Amino acid sequence: MSDHIYLAHHGIKGQRWGVRRFQNKDGTLTAAGKERYDLGSSASASKDTSLSNRRNRRAKQIAKGAAIAAGVLLAVYGGYKLSQLRSKETSKGSSIVDDFLHNTGGRTSPTIGRSIGDIDRSMVSRINQSNGGREGEINCAHTSMAYILNSVFGENVRAQGFSGVDEASGLVRNGRSKKIFDAAFDGVRHIQPPASESFERSVERIPNSSTGVLYVRGGGLAHFLNYERDSAGVLTLVDTQQHDARTQIMAADSPAYRFLSRNVGVSEILDFSNASISDNAEDVFKHCVKGD
Amino acid sequence: MTMDDAVKLVAQKTGDYVISAFEFDSSYYVLVTPFEDYDPENDVDHCYYPVQNGIVKDPINDLGLFLGSDDPDGMFEAAKHSKLYFGKDV
Secondary structure, X not given: OOXXXXXXXXXXXXXXXXXXXXXXXXXXXXXXXXXXXXXOOHHHHHHHOOHHHHHHHHHHHHHHHHHHXXXXXXXXXXXXXHHHHHHHHOOHHHHHOHHHHOOOOOOOOOOOOOOHHHOOHHHXXXXXXXXXXXXXXXXXXXXXXXXHHHHOOOOOOEEOOOOOOOHHHOOOOOOHHXXXXXHHEEOOEEEOOOOOOOHHHHHOOOOOOEEEEEEEEEOOEEEEEEEEEOOOOOEEEEOOOOOOHHHOEEEOOOHHHHHHHHHOEEEEEEEOOOOEEOOOHHHHHHHHEEOO | OOHHHHHHHXXXXXXXXXXXXXXXXXXXXXXXXXXXXXXXXXXXXXXXXXXXXXXXXXXXOHHHHHHOOOOHHHHHHHHHOOEEOOOOOO
């Protein structure tokens, strides 16, 4: 194994594979988990965006970066892939867009392949705030990109509303929104299920411990949304364009998930687990995402 | 009000290109795009404008429209039989 790519797993004494400290078997939070994540309270949202919390997260990020630079492996758990984070931190493209992204409101904790209880609900609900006009209703490519930047790359951005300038970057042609992901990222794995395949069969193609984008189509509906598949293979869909919290995060047994599985097919799966930011990304990011 | 009337209203209000429209539960839902060269095979840049009692409501994305309905499957079935307008004068 080269010295540039390595994966290590450190745990805590007594831990068991697939057993989480703050989750039940069905992915819901235990009482301790609810207390830990303080879900659903207004205090949680305000606390999450507070300056002190941002500073704490930023401090953690800096500490993580220092550890990476020193070649020290941090503790990892579940699907957390340090080697991938390391390659992202040091990619050329990442340094080019560094000023833009790092001036967009602080950073979050990047993780690939989250379980539903680990998804930051306040981050999800903040991504699309372009309510009222069509600009915030036809920007699902932007909202999906914002989620990837936040969840996989540890940024803290919101989506811009649709402005019609996706092509103006000179990087997006012949396929419009579908192309902005390849324009902004390298190493995106494309999986294209057969057109006749069922939704459920297609999503089985998504690797465990991965995060990405689903392009779904059917009956005139065409949509980008995000997915998280954790190390145990549990799939969660995340639709940051939606304004209704009940349809922003979809477990496999939710009505929204079942509606999708009945009515649409998966046209393409874009796996960002090994992606890095491309050299040309800044031009795309400038009109797709923004800070708080 | 007919579906054609609803389509004209939305086209005049938004200046967008109408892709298609369908009727469900006494309302019309008009799918529009800002692109003259909209490609249904590749583009996702579209949204629905509900028209209720002759009034154009705020737009909503396609998935949100169906999931926000009391009868998402029934509405989606109606949408599958939309009348196509794209490329036609409205």
